[in-house]
Amino acid sequence: xxxxxxxxxxxxxxxxxxxxxxxxxxxxxxxxxxxxxxxxxxxxxxxxxxxxxxxxxxxxxxxxxxxxxxxxxxxxxxxxxxxxxxxxxxxxxxxxxxxxxxxxxxxxxxxxxxxxxxxxxxxxxxxxxxxxxxxxxxxxxxxxxxxxxxxxxxxxxxxxxxxxxxxxxxxxxxxxxxxxxxxxxxxxxxxxxxxxxxxxxxxxxxxxxxxxxxxxxxxxxxxxxxxxxxxxxxxxxxxxxxxxxxxxxxxxxxxxxxxxxxxxxxxxxxxxxxxxxxxxxxxxxxxxxxxxxxxxxxxxxxxxxxxxxxxxxxxxxxxxxxxxxxxxxxxxxxxxxxxxxxxxxxxxxxxxxxxxxxxxxxxxxxxxxxxxxxxxxxxxxxxxxxxxxxxxxxxxxxxxxxxxxxxxxxxxxxxxxxxxxxxxxxxxxxxxxxxxxxxxxxxxxxxxxxxxxxxxxxxxxxxxxxxxxxxxxxxxxxxxxxxxx
Numbered sequence: 001x002x003x004x005x006x007x008x009x010x011x012x013x014x015x016x017x018x019x020x021x022x023x024x025x026x027x028x029x030x031x032x033x034x035x036x037x038x039x040x041x042x043x044x045x046x047x048x049x050x051x052x053x054x055x056x057x058x059x060x061x062x063x064x065x066x067x068x069x070x071x072x073x074x075x076x077x078x079x080x081x082x083x084x085x086x087x088x089x090x091x092x093x094x095x096x097x098x099x100x101x102x103x104x105x106x107x108x109x110x111x112x113x114x115x116x117x118x119x120x121x122x123x124x125x126x127x128x129x130x131x132x133x134x135x136x137x138x139x140x141x142x143x144x145x146x147x148x149x150x151x152x153x154x155x156x157x158x159x160x161x162x163x164x165x166x167x168x169x170x171x172x173x174x175x176x177x178x179x180x181x182x183x184x185x186x187x188x189x190x191x192x193x194x195x196x197x198x199x200x201x202x203x204x205x206x207x208x209x210x211x212x213x214x215x216x217x218x219x220x221x222x223x224x225x226x227x228x229x230x231x232x233x234x235x236x237x238x239x240x241x242x243x244x245x246x247x248x249x250x251x252x253x254x255x256x257x258x259x260x261x262x263x264x265x266x267x268x269x270x271x272x273x274x275x276x277x278x279x280x281x282x283x284x285x286x287x288x289x290x291x292x293x294x295x296x297x298x299x300x301x302x303x304x305x306x307x308x309x310x311x312x313x314x315x316x317x318x319x320x321x322x323x324x325x326x327x328x329x330x331x332x333x334x335x336x337x338x339x340x341x342x343x344x345x346x347x348x349x350x351x352x353x354x355x356x357x358x359x360x361x362x363x364x365x366x367x368x369x370x371x372x373x374x375x376x377x378x379x380x381x382x383x384x385x386x387x388x389x390x391x392x393x394x395x396x397x398x399x400x401x402x403x404x405x406x407x408x409x410x411x412x413x414x415x416x417x418x419x420x421x422x423x424x425x426x427x428x429x430x431x432x433x434x435x436x437x438x439x440x441x442x443x444x445x446x447x448x449x450x451x452x453x454x455x456x457x458x459x460x461x462x463x464x465x466x467x468x469x470x471x472x473x474x475x476x477x478x479x480x481x482x483x484x485x
Contacts, residue, residue: 024162056227229393
């Protein structure tokens with residue numbers, strides 16, 4: 001496997017990755033940002049009910065790999081059109097570059113917000129633990145991330161991400177084992193009792209309760225919907241396009257489900273055991289997950305001769321996983337942006353040099369914008385990720401589902417789904433339309449679920465009354481369905 005680049009910086013490598021590496025590096029994107037950054041503190045504070053987001057994320061991952069992966073792969077092989085990203089798939093399916101442009105721009109914006117959130121999160125950790133000025137921390141990251149993307153070969157970066165992600169799963173598993181090595185189950189329950197949890201121990205550990213109260217049906221649907229709408233994100237599709245062959249794709253499907261399931265279960269258990277690990281110390285709203293993991297590791301291994309070394313190594317892997325995640329987001333944004341820039345028709349070394357210069361310019365511009373936005377803004381990691389994820393799911397989950405699953409979905413229907421999803425989310429989630437409250441505040445049902453539903457509904461209605469795909473496209477779609485079976 002190549003480690004250093006010998007070619008264009010943002011050259012897309014199709015049909016080159018193995019199944020295990022694909023499964024690990026693709027699963028890492030969704031799982032790290034949710035199960036290792038967003039959810040731990042919320043689960044610690046509010047109990048097992050918050051785990052429904054992770055359950056929904058797992059369900060969306062399983063659905064995508066089982067029902068959409070083979071269809072995308074089959075379409076790539078059947079179509080005469082060169083497909084590098086899912087945007088190309090939309091362009092080939094509906095014969096319009098405008099759709100590819102719109103979807104690529106939306107993904108750049110949404111992934112950009114999540115990338116900014118991850119960088120903010122890392123800068124905050126560096127400020128808290130290294131005691132460096134914010135500008136210095138941000139500058140270091142802005143130098144490291146483009147260098148990582150520009151120097152490392154994409155396959156090497158994917159392999160590194162898979163290894164680090166696997167190590168993090170093992171570290172979390174070792175935390176669980178260590179807890180039950182130090183404490184008996186009776187002692188664990190006794191500590192839960194001393195912690196004075198909302199509703200008591202049985203309520204805190206019951207997935208049907210949230211912050212001591214029963215999980216309402218709308219709240220449950222909202223949490224599951226947040227995870228399931230991961231089908232609107234480009235991460236899995238990029239991995240599917242890059243996998244080597246059909247045999248490796250089948251291997252990737254199985255391993256991705258294993259990776260995702262293991263991460264959801266183990267990370268949730270660790271979060272629920274945090275109260276036991278750090279008692280009588282408490283976690284407060286506003287603390288970040290790195291702080292929680294630091295307290296857990298310090299508490300469990302403080303009496304061990306090599307306790308500090310174990311803690312430092314584990315936290316270094318955690319930071320490395322976050323940096324690699326940020327690097328992956330940066331690369332996806334840069335690739336999407338480069339796909340929108342027309343290439344040169346002439347051949348030869350001069351063309352390669354020019355394309356490489358464009359790649360480098362894109363990375364530098366992303367780095368500069370990131371520095372300015374992080375330096376000039378506060379820390380809003382959770383808000384940024386939630387807003388970007390919800391709006392992306394509202395606008396693109398329905399179109400991605402319809403594009404793969406319904407042969408008669410039309411170009412006009414997909415555009416209608418994108419627009420109605422965005423408007424639906426804004427109206428339901430953000431505008432005070434009911435007695436000075438948003439409809440989300442009034443009902444407890446998140447705008448993501450409502451908007452995604454209306455997006456699918458508008459796609460169906462509009463497609464019925466507008467021009468269908470041509471006969472050749474319908475024939476390819478039927479072949480794609482047969483191959484999935």
